[in-house]
Amino acid sequence: MTVTTSATEPPRAAGIHEEPQGPERAKRRRLQAARMAVPIGFLALWLTVSPLTELVSAPFATIAELADGFLSGWIYEGLVATASAVLMGFLLGTAAAFPIGYLLGRSTGLRRIFDPLIAGTFAVPRIILYPVLLAVFGVGLEAETGMVAISAFFPILMATTASVKQVSESLLKLGRSLRASRLQTAAKIVIPDAAPGIMVGIRIGFSISFIAAIIAEFFAAKDGLGLMISEAYASLELARMYAIVLLILVIASVGNLVLWWLERRLRHG
Template sequence: MEKDIHHTLYPTIKVEKVNFVIMLKKLVIGAVFPLGILILWESLSRIGVFESYQLPAPTAVALKGIDLFQSGMLVPHIMATILRVFMGFLLGTSVAVFISILVGFWPLLEKLIDPTIQALRQIPSLAWVPLFILWMGIGESSKITMIAVGVFFPVYLNLLSGIVSVDRKWLEVGQIFGLSKRYQITKIILPAILPAFFTGIRTGLGLGFMFVVASELMGASEGLGYLLILGQNTLQPDTILVSIILFAVIGKFTDGTLKSLETKLLHWQDTLERGQSK
């Protein structure tokens, strides 16, 4: 019996080891380029190519980040930005999913609603700032709404595209075999639109981090966007760079989380990337 258990578990352990090696390989390869930039940046700063008051060295930026963390200033700024992006992302995604489903399955609603949404999509993000301040003041509501607007459009466009591009032949086959509506939705429609949905939410999350900077211009006293402005007003480029790097790190981490979830849920896809990793 122990032998049978060993043979049962061994393939799983082997697959996990292979996945870990692939992940480690990707991590090492992905780190080469940014490490090269940091080394070059540090070298040029040390020989005086970059002035410290314009572009401080990476070591100076790292020391500034440590100083902000030890002073207790950094964590509240990070948490304020993450919370705003999360709330705005949740709101924007929920509204986008609801409207795209309505528009995707009822052609009349597409003719009524979609042209207006496409027109609103062309409005620059900063153009919403004075209007949201007028409507909701400079509190959290206006900031979260601002982020939700940025998240809404890519999620709506991608999910709607996924819905309308579902092959009707699949549904006809399901009807021929007498599949229920619920089964058709869960086994045919949902898997077909998931790739487009994940593309939309990953793009929307990226725009959410862009819009949070604009939202934190609206009278914020906390957040990485506020820290950017503080660094500008106090002529501290190291503070500005700390904020920018944190945006990059947090954005990469959250996008990587969505990417991992996408890979697990869409494991049935035979894509070029999965073919190369085998």
């Protein structure tokens, strides 16, 4: 007779969003403890290693130097320069990558044309373009921002294309049968469905933005945390060097954590 495939899932237990209790709460505590273990271990390692060598400044001296940087103000100029290059470049890169990625994800024809091109250029280390940007804009914020934008562009483009391409066929069919306009299809079906995947690209793009800015500053810049690190290194001001490294570590981690949290929110509603 007829063949029936069975593929149902049981309904999830009720109260999925309620505060966990009893064993659930203990589980959550253990999870949080496990998460804290890594930074604590890192700090312990730092405390152990720093007295052994002159090349690593002690945690306390580093934090004191960083505090001094904020109190006496020597850190602001570099911080503002790097932060604006990262933010502006990241936004520019996203603004370019997102619509292009969307179009590529939606159109097989466009993908056929551009896929080899993107796959090819993706392997090129973006930093080789920095001298070109320096030649065009001169040393300064413009060239650095441009470098950041180019670096952020590729991961966001690729993630957007891939996630838009994977939007479920039945949702697109639903959109067509409801006579959704192009704009409605994009805003109400494709982008929300692809959002978690796009966010992965944005998160990677953000990390790469930071890397690009610091490397660009190592190379040639008027201001910036990267420049300050290389100057501190050259003049053997180790406490200052580590202070800035620590600051970058914190900013990049917090920024990425915010994006990660946003991504999880998108994924789980």
